[in-house]
Amino acid sequence: MSAEILNPDISRELTPGVVIAATLDTKPGEVELLLKAFKRHGLSYILVDCGVLGSSTMKPDISATQIAALAGSDIDDLRRLANREATLRTMMEGLSVCLDTLVSHGLVRGFFAMGGGTNTALASAAFARLPYGIPKLLVATTVSGDMSRIVDAKDVVLIHSVVDILGTGQYLRSLLDRSAAVMSALVTDAQAHRTSSPANCVGITAFGSTTRAANAAFERLNSLGHEVLVFHARGSGGRAAETFIREGRINLMLDLTTTEITDEVVGGFLTAGPTRLDAAVEKAIPQVILPGAIDMVNFGPMETIPAKFHGRQFLRHTPTTTLMRTSAEEAASVARFIASKLERATAPVAAIVPTRGFSAYDAEGAPFFDPIADQAFVEELEHALRADIPLIKIDAHINDPEVAELATDTLLQLARNNH
Template sequence: MAVVIVGTLDTKGEEIGFARDVLQAQGVNVHIVDTGVVGEPQIEPDTSAGEVAEAAGTTLDALREEADRGEAMEAMGEGATAITQRMHEAGDLQGIMGLGGSGNTSIATTAMRALPVGVPKLMVSTMASGDTEPYVGARDIMMLYSVADIEGLNQLSRQVIANAALAMVGMVTNEPDVEVDEKPTIGITMFGVTTPCAKTARAYLEDRGYETIVFHATGTGGRAMESLIEEGVIDGVLDLTTTEWADELVGGVLNAGPDRLDAAGERGIPQVVSTGALDMVNFGPRDSVPDEFEGRNFHIHNPQVTLMRTTAEENAELGSIIGEKLAAATGPTALVLPLGGVSMLDVEGEDFYDPDADAALFDALRESADDEVELIELETDINDDAFAERLAETLDGYMRAAGVAPE
């Protein structure tokens, strides 16, 4: 087994060679994958740039002739992904590192995102101090800011690259003492304004022998859960916080994309879904809210987070979208409506209390969810203990009927 280093050896060969030497000095095997397109490698790779291009269904000569940087990066990202996936499946990959600027950060993290959660992943990058979401996505990728550009070895770059290499050594040479129970696993979605519900439901399910994984519904959290459902890590879903769809529809900053709510239905696993925090759209600081929303109802959650109340019209559309998603599910599905409010802010006396907007949401859900979806309505708000327990009890019943409950 080896630590794979993905890098452009035509421009970063010296620096990648230094990282290799640090790893090897600690007794770690290294496999270098060259993703450079323009020039010749400065050090000898274990997998050549030509092999990477071929793994993407093209050739190095073709990429050079096209001279399209974007196309070349996409191809080398695909090729590096195919190669590292094969190595992982064969048991030859211990961990994966990358070094570079925006180009190789894109290439290397493409490969990293295709590897399972738990595989050590570390990217030394000039891009690590900015918006890292495009690179990290919904995977456990460590981003280390290089401080200076990765251009030559000096007292600064040597220290940063050595620290990265030694961090990788620590990850691949120390077996983590992580308890792994063969329990059915439940994915739960949570937001700050639905935390009491999630905590109560989680305690109920864990008391009955389930393992739970809670996902913060911030866009990446929802995408992470969908991905783990697809991979078969999650056996059942308590999707009580579907707020990411409000951001997807209205234009907030915490959207999870149009595939949110698809994976459980497609896999046919039990799911219980509610309307948590669909009363809000998320933005950054107040002055970052687009001008088109001036005059709306806002709540300053903290200096970095501004919440905007969804309207009745938006809620009606959200209800139709979510109802249609659930109607397409192939497994046992329940929709549980908290008629007393969908978040902490959507109760009488709070900033987002709006019974008419909630009614539009609930009416659209009732109309769009078909007869195969069990519809449960409770005259409580979402954070009431009785509501949380009903969610968990319903999912537990589905899990037992499907034969995937704890023994």
């Protein structure tokens, strides 16, 4: 359904401010406290009601009726349905459409949510939609647990409320006042540093076992005047890199560490999902791909490893991280994944393979050194890669300085070829 439900003249009807997504049917008193705190700190706001249990005497800027309609539903139908999960999903969808519209009109200065499970779910929908740089804050009891799926790859501030967001006592008054102060500082800072993305921004993916290579590439690109953003390739990092590319914040991609693909193909814990490598292809930016840390699959403690992998070669990386050596067959599957993604590339792209190992653990004398498995990757990539995409092999280890030099030189040459 069209976002015109909000009002075609929304840019004149609303003042830019922090979007507060709340359930006014269950938290009217608490929201009143928050609004007073916002006013004390000089924060303008746009109050969005996402409540479905009943009506409220508070008047929001955007009503629950409008939010439901943006998701193609009717608030009265949702209330009659009495299906909490279904109605929440509908309101999350409506909130997402609402935020898209508000952002497109330049009305969003930040996002604020508070509460328990319901409001945390609503916040997760907002985090997924809002661009990087827009302050995002959640005050909730839920933040003491695993928030990885809620935060995902976005820049979010979490405040543990300790007690439930319930009532209007002194503790809650103080908590909300301090939270409003944090939001005020975030908004002020975001406005002061609001700049367009540089035209020469390079993204690099890195991992602990490819840090030397990433550092060398960073230093070289930085010395040449490039803005460089380094993403930790642990699932959320890869997703963040893809989002930055789609938002136009990255113009060149040095995908040095593609270990997340191994986790996606084999079944590890740090996958970035099946869309990894899609963004650079879709946005047609030059990119260089390396097999950084594809020799390993990432798991948690030993007891978390699926039974089907028992008997494989493992290495305790930290007390909470166990690595599994990739087999030759798995390495070949990773090569096919990469080749299939690059098949659609229209911008210049190249693959670089250091033949003496793909990570600090995959070096002569190191625990995961396995030339046969690495060669399986190389042979499959040679076979599967589109014929016009260069595959450059270098007789060196991925962390050797000459690999970073070759990778950066190749990327910059591709950029020149793209103009």
